[in-house]
Amino acid sequence: MCVVGATALVLGVTAPLSAAQAAPSPERATLGARDGWAAEGTGTTGGAAATVSRVFTVRTWDAFRAALAAPGTEPRIVRVVGTLNATAAGCGAFEAPGYDFAAYLAAYDPAVWGYEKVVSGLQEDLRAASATAQGQAIKVKVPANTTIVGVGRSAGITGGSLQITGVDNVVVRNLTLESPLDCFPQWDPTDGATGAWNSEYDSMVVYGSTHVWIDHNTFTDGAHPDSTLPSYYGEVYQQHDGELDVVRGADLVTVSWNVFADHDKTLMIGNSDSAGATDRDKLRVTLHHNLFRNVIERAPRVRFGKVDAYNNHFVVPGSAYAYSFGIGQESRLVAEKNAFTLADGVPAGKILKKWKAAPVTVADNLVNGAPVDLLAVHNAQYPGEALTADAGWTPELRARVDVPRAVPALVDHRAGAGRLG
Secondary structure (H helix, E strand, O other), X not given: OEEEOOEEEOOEEOOOOOOOXXXXXXXXXXXXXXXXXXXXXXXXXXXXOOOHHHEEEEOOHHHHHHHHHOOOOOOEEEEEOOEEEOOOOOHHHHOXXXXXXXXXXXXXXXXXXXXXXXXXXXXXXXXXXHHHHXXXXXXXXXXXXXXXXXXXXXXXXXXXXXXXXXXXXXXXXXXXXXXXXXXXXXXEOOOOOOOEEEOOOOOEEEEXXXXXXXXXXXXXXXXXXXXXXXXXXXXXXXXXXXXXXEEOXXXXXXXXXXXXXXXOEOEEEOOXXXXXXXHOOOOOXXXXXXXXXXXXXXXXXXXXXXXXXXXXXXXXXXXXXXOOEEEOXXXXXXXXOOEEEEOOOOOHHHHEEXXXXXXXXXXXXXXXXXXXOHHHHHHHHOHHHOXXXXXXXXXXXXXXXXXXHHHHHHHHHHOOOOOOO
């Protein structure tokens, strides 16, 4: 039994599988040798060695938080059954007394407030207090030596944010993660020429952590795609942030066989050009056999890190598409043997995006079934944003490499939650 505040939550216990079985169950699986950067050094085992008393089966968000809060750093396994809803009570449950969205809109209307200064005053203070309350309710810290795994084909988390912060050896598998919906976005009139609504909360954040394996999950906006969001002040009321961030000194991460779907700013590796003191020589991430379907940008955007992206399938939308690979400050991206399915009218040169001058290695990538030199077409189509070749390193941690022509069928049928095995 684990006690949180005054509420006692009884967590189920599952015995480990017999050693005589031919293969471990998903909850006791460990990352294979050479399977991406997370296999470097000690490798990644998560909670595979958990004793009976450290295996929890949870069916509610409160029970999930309690399982992760159980003291100790000994290996633990948290088995998720069904869908855990972090915001079941609705946005009203987080509102600070006196907060009123209509009053907020009236106070900071550009016709009244203008575009020259950030918002301040009573309603902004109340919005910030409401946002703090939501953050405390939906963020959950994942401790070291932990495996979180969905049971069966329909396990997931809605509206929660997994914070893998300052720890080592974490595995997250087989979950459908519906992006948190920020109830209280902030209006910033100084963001761009016409202002913007800015939101918080990623589905998962890897912050200053090492040896993290993220496998066979589905990241999605679910019931609240951006197309359903309203507009205020002529700008989309953006209630989504990213799906996955790997930031602030995080290192040795493998992201494999996931689906990232129907999202705007999807996956960021390194979140600041000024973070060299923490990020330089870190942010080593492998992305393989992932499906990026109808995502607008950041698949991924990279700063500083040595990132190996191979055998991924990118299904690119139409006019809304911005780019897939963002080349940022001191990045060293290797992108090989990927497959891109571009909508009609999308030029292949948009796949790469130059944010800062940094070399990139591209090889053996297919675009609509044909070999394309992504660097050459980018530089030809966008000569003012030309990139240079050769990231300066050769990936060695690749356990399985498929020919790019096989990637679309293979990834589309095997990636994502509910497809372990």
